Amino acid sequence: MAIDPQPEAAIPAGGPGGALPAESEGGSAGYGPWRLALKRFLRNRVAVAFLVLFFLIVAFVLAAPLWADHVAHTGPNETHTLQKLHVGGETREVVTPEGKPIGPQWFEADGKFFLGADSRLGRDEMVRLMYGGRTSLFIGVVSGLITTTLAVILGLLAGYYRGWVDAIISRTLDVLWSLPVLLFGIAIATAMALGGVTIGPIHIEGGSIWVPILIISIFYTPYVARPIRGEVLSLGEKEFVEAAIAQGAGPLRVMFGELLPNLASTIVVFFALNIANNMLFESALSFLGAGVQPPNSSWGTMITVGEELLTTQPLLAIIPGVMIMLTVLSLNIVGDGLRDALDPRSKIRFEAHAGMTEPQGASV
């Protein structure tokens, strides 16, 4: 059978997972697989709109130092408890003697305290929101990267070697999967709060931003690794893998040279969705005091601070909450859009709608 692969290869998109070779064929009509996916993605207006929103949010948080230096003239952790604002001849206290922080000033004070002060410490809420967003996004993206890397490696090993390697990896992931993530995360963060943790050459200080990153990355690994393993298992049955082995490719070559490129679309989709989940997990951890540690802000910690002032300054909790919601929503919709664009089954759907299946199929 392996001697003559042609008859099978001649069946385009014949089975699940055959998408990429098939798309390569489509490439002869002028579209590479990624280009095709991009075209499909761009047709999805909702996903594009939310991608733009996501980029706006990223731009917003990246602009934090600009706003801090040129508009608010204060850093995210600087306190202004006793400061007074002079607004059109009127003097307003940033924090009243009873400890009530000032509300949003919008542009009345030239952008200072645009969203008011965050607490009795009189820190600028807008500046903290921007810097806090950086922290939240940073944690989301970095733990997304770590999770994806771990998941791909574990998924490839388990799916390629099968047998006892698969058994060990899969069962370990199952155990991790079955733990109550949030409770366990809080327990670990609390345990690490005092002395930190040392893993080989890396030492993580208690209270460092790497504590939540580590927790999030590890706990979300099974959620990505298991589907990847499944995909590797099915890809392993494919002829191109057999062909590579027949040509004398070693395990590493097969895993990273043959299987990995075919996993790319899955990885991209999971990565986007994973960032969203990570950010939610981070805010939950931070809200419960086990994530980002004061005085640094993240959107989760800002909700905690705001919650204390919920009755007098509800915006302090609502604004970071809305920011989390928008970011997570946009990442989820973009992730869905990517899946639609990259998944072969959706390709069929898309092409049927576009009326392109016939001509393309005919050209083969």
Add this chain to the structure above:
Amino acid sequence: MKKLGAVIAVLVLAAVATVGLVSCGGGSSSTSGGGEGKQGGILNGTYASFPDYMDPQLSYTAEGWTAMGEVYIPLLTYKHAEGKEASEVVPGLAKEMPKISNGGKTYTLFLRPGLKYSDGTPIKASDFPYAIERLFKVNSGGSVFYTNIVGAEKFSETKSGGIPGIKADDQTGEIQIDLEKPSGTFTNELGLMFAAPVPQGTPNEDLSADPPPGAGPYMITKSQPGRGWEYARNPYWAKANSKAMPEYPTGTIDGAKMTVVRNPQTQVNDIEQGKYDWMQNPPPADRYTEVKDNYEGSQFAVHDTISTYYFWMNTKRPPFNDVKVRQAINYAIDSAALERVYSGQIKGTQQILPPGMPGYEKFEPYPHDMEKAKELLKEANPSDMDITVWTDTESPNNEAGEYYEGVLKELGFNTKLKIINADNYFTVIGNQSTPDLDTGWSDWFQDYPHPNDFFQPLLSGESILQTNNGNFANINDPALNKEIAKLGAEQLGPEQEEKYAELDKKYMEQAPWAPYGTRTLSTFVSDAVNFENIIWSPTFFEYLTSFEFNE
């Protein structure tokens, strides 16, 4: 070192006064039972954090003392009253105030006959030395009050062989205590819960999850550290103890259930809705004004306390081993800003002794001056600029810590902030093996109305302990230690008060602390509780026996 978590007991000022007071203390019943109240009911209370320990020999916080004040009665106790009267030491388990002889070095007391613990075990005179030994064996922070007993110093090291300075006769109930040197505060110290007898055989370990039986009108029936605890009437109170000590209030409620609710917003809502009857901690800053406006006089009262809130600086570790650095920090701290952080619930001070404490003489050694602070720091030019700042999770102490960290950053330090759960904050920072104990927040409420209580446990070299340390600054200045010891041995009078005021100044020159305020606290109860009847003592805060439900 009563921290909030810790408030302390009142001290009877002079030994002169003590003897005279006994008789009037016995004569007037301090629980009023004012007519409108009713008997019975279970009080549902709430605390924002679990006390440091639920163990009479270990607890050194206001929460712990409030929680256990009516469970463990020492030989002497404080009068159940408000204001000045509350600092009167009166006989507790002892028949009368101690006879002081041998030039102020020998104290003789007699245990009342017929007393029983809540498990039915008879209380014996020898339970008292057992409790004092237990204090040393569990390395309690309160042991510093009793090192003056003959042989106690040695016992604290060997932990065996007993304390020869205490002789107890179970037959006659006589307890004789010999001191190394006369003390002006020992009567007060006998009234602290640390010295409350526990049955012999009580394990020498932290019993927070299973508190030992006590002699008081209530007993703790269940304790779940971190979550809450419950009280019921001590069955032997009515049968035995209340007959033996009729002047001690019995209380009207049948029991109580205390729940740790970490969100003070929820606490306020629950009290307004009657889900809880009382909250031990003050309402959160966000709700304070509203609660005060709506309920003051009917369900809410504000109390001045005798307390100092401060940032300690560990004088053993660089950069705080340099007095100039410590002074610089004092100049940099602005108590006006901290008043706002505490939403007006502290009044700014810059000294060790708080207003209301004998020996208090207002002075402001370090008026806020950032320039001067930076100048001093430049002169000192510390090589170690990396410091860790400690505070606890209870609002607004966490914000005070954040404020302090901000000030240190402004001065050019590289700071790290550690916010530790309020349940075990003092246990963590009181343990010398905790790494990076550089500087941090603390507070102190009087254990008894004597200035010694602010110097001896917090600032004397003797009080530096490996665990349950109270001298967070680790300051050990031989001249000042001597001064503390000398003044502590004298009876408090105008001359001593003046000397204490001087001592205050001398310590502030050394600047082991950056004090910033004295606290007001509050009582807030639901409308089901007879507000008028509640007794607030500066040491134990609300007495459990003074809670009563309205008809």
